[in-house]
Amino acid sequence: MVSDHALLQITGLHKSYRARERSVDVLTAIDLSVRDGEFATVVGTSGCGKTTLLKIVAGLVPATSGEVLFDGSPVTGPPPGLGVVFQEYGRSLFPWKTVRQNVELPLRRNGSSRAQRRGTVDEALDAVGLGKAADAYPWQLSGGMQQRVAIARAVAYRPRLLLMDEPFSAVDAQTRGDLEDLVAGLRRRFRMTVLFVTHDIDEAVYLGDRVIVLGASVSGVQADIPVTLPADRDQITTRSSADFGRLRAEVWAQVRRTPLEKA
Amino acid sequence: MKAVGYALALPVILLTTWWVASAESTNVFAPPLRTIAEAFGDVWFSGRFTRDVLPSLGRLAAGFAIALAAGMGVGFVVGRWKLARDLTAPILAFFRVLPAPVLIPVLLVAVGIGDTTKIVVIAAGAVWPILLSTADGVSAVDEVAQETAAAYRLPTRTRYALLLRAATPQISAGARQALGLSIILMVVSEMLMSTDGLGFTVVQFQRSFAIPQMWSGVLLIGIVGFILAKLFELVERRVLRWHRGHTGQGEQSW
Numbered sequence: 001m002v003s004d005h006a007l008l009q010i011t012g013l014h015k016s017y018r019a020r021e022r023s024v025d026v027l028t029a030i031d032l033s034v035r036d037g038e039f040a041t042v043v044g045t046s047g048c049g050k051t052t053l054l055k056i057v058a059g060l061v062p063a064t065s066g067e068v069l070f071d072g073s074p075v076t077g078p079p080p081g082l083g084v085v086f087q088e089y090g091r092s093l094f095p096w097k098t099v100r101q102n103v104e105l106p107l108r109r110n111g112s113s114r115a116q117r118r119g120t121v122d123e124a125l126d127a128v129g130l131g132k133a134a135d136a137y138p139w140q141l142s143g144g145m146q147q148r149v150a151i152a153r154a155v156a157y158r159p160r161l162l163l164m165d166e167p168f169s170a171v172d173a174q175t176r177g178d179l180e181d182l183v184a185g186l187r188r189r190f191r192m193t194v195l196f197v198t199h200d201i202d203e204a205v206y207l208g209d210r211v212i213v214l215g216a217s218v219s220g221v222q223a224d225i226p227v228t229l230p231a232d233r234d235q236i237t238t239r240s241s242a243d244f245g246r247l248r249a250e251v252w253a254q255v256r257r258t259p260l261e262k263a
Numbered sequence: 264m265k266a267v268g269y270a271l272a273l274p275v276i277l278l279t280t281w282w283v284a285s286a287e288s289t290n291v292f293a294p295p296l297r298t299i300a301e302a303f304g305d306v307w308f309s310g311r312f313t314r315d316v317l318p319s320l321g322r323l324a325a326g327f328a329i330a331l332a333a334g335m336g337v338g339f340v341v342g343r344w345k346l347a348r349d350l351t352a353p354i355l356a357f358f359r360v361l362p363a364p365v366l367i368p369v370l371l372v373a374v375g376i377g378d379t380t381k382i383v384v385i386a387a388g389a390v391w392p393i394l395l396s397t398a399d400g401v402s403a404v405d406e407v408a409q410e411t412a413a414a415y416r417l418p419t420r421t422r423y424a425l426l427l428r429a430a431t432p433q434i435s436a437g438a439r440q441a442l443g444l445s446i447i448l449m450v451v452s453e454m455l456m457s458t459d460g461l462g463f464t465v466v467q468f469q470r471s472f473a474i475p476q477m478w479s480g481v482l483l484i485g486i487v488g489f490i491l492a493k494l495f496e497l498v499e500r501r502v503l504r505w506h507r508g509h510t511g512q513g514e515q516s517w
Contacts, residue, residue, distance in 0.1 A: 091407035106415035
């Protein structure tokens, strides 16, 4: 399922913001690639620039220097074939549009017929278990369901690369588990490539084929850990397996190591 | 139902009090309400309706529509681009405090006494609250919503439409103010320079000592304003249904 083709290739990425006369480095010397079909998770302590990294990849924020290649072309603005799911589902969905209209909105561009679009939207809504809520408004749904709408919108768009920015941070633990399994299933079903940012180490290990640890305060990619767990994962058995425990300890150690090394 | 009862109770009491208190009035300037009511029927359910009420409403509608289109258009530009905001801020601050009726003598000389002058006065006064609230609304549209639209590469036109739609709660608040201003300016402009219309008629009756008729005109202007405000509320409730849901307020009763 994972090919050798690097869909996303980041080389020497650097980002700094100017704040009152001095510039603050947010990301330095990031080298990273995501292969076609891969599920890569990015973890790091808060303030390490995870979200900035994702926004640069999405073409929403310009890099200060370095190169981001998406499918071989440099990213200068939002590239075609990119889906996003943000943490703030309530602000990412358009409240005056129904669930169906929200999911359909990005599809209008690609020249498909109305009937085709309707089919695509229905399929995506069914895939996230919201087939019956198509005509509701986002604000009539629970937080977890709203995030499902955002996921359905991304799935219906058929992105080459799906970017997810801490998508489950704002929902309760059980909903979170359900949504993790939903995304894992959708990724297999639609063969999606995913770059998933989270601050939750367990989530990163549970979902990823690879866990990329960003160093705290400007030290590039701290570690790149392959997740050697079977493809079929389960909230109960996977999370209680010895391999899972070993991996999460390894990631933890890497996340922890950063500030000590700097001191 | 109970709310409707409460809303009607006080007006009914006040009208009844007025009716009873003025019944024996011999004061020429405060005739009995009964006389005013009779005059109301005689004056307004006649040729005057088409001759004076409809032209007034037409000018009001035209002025308000122009204010709405211009205010939303310019307000969008000012709210969307910081450069536009910085460039226009002092000018907007100046015109916003300039009372629209001062335009009347100027326009009277420049344009003449026709409908155009009155429509321009209404539009020139009503445009500001719409313009400023549109600019506020557009500049405050949620960043996540805008990033979502950008990441999914929505066409520019769609993204602008989304910005305006997201700003409708603010635009609507400005438009409500503008509607009130429009009615004031309609009456004032007709009082000062007109040969027909509600404002003209009231002044005309006053000058010819047709006091009950004058009173009936005042009542009619009040009623027109009330009906327009209610119509506005009806439209607003439809357009902003999502906003009340989104911000967690229930359906409000009138």
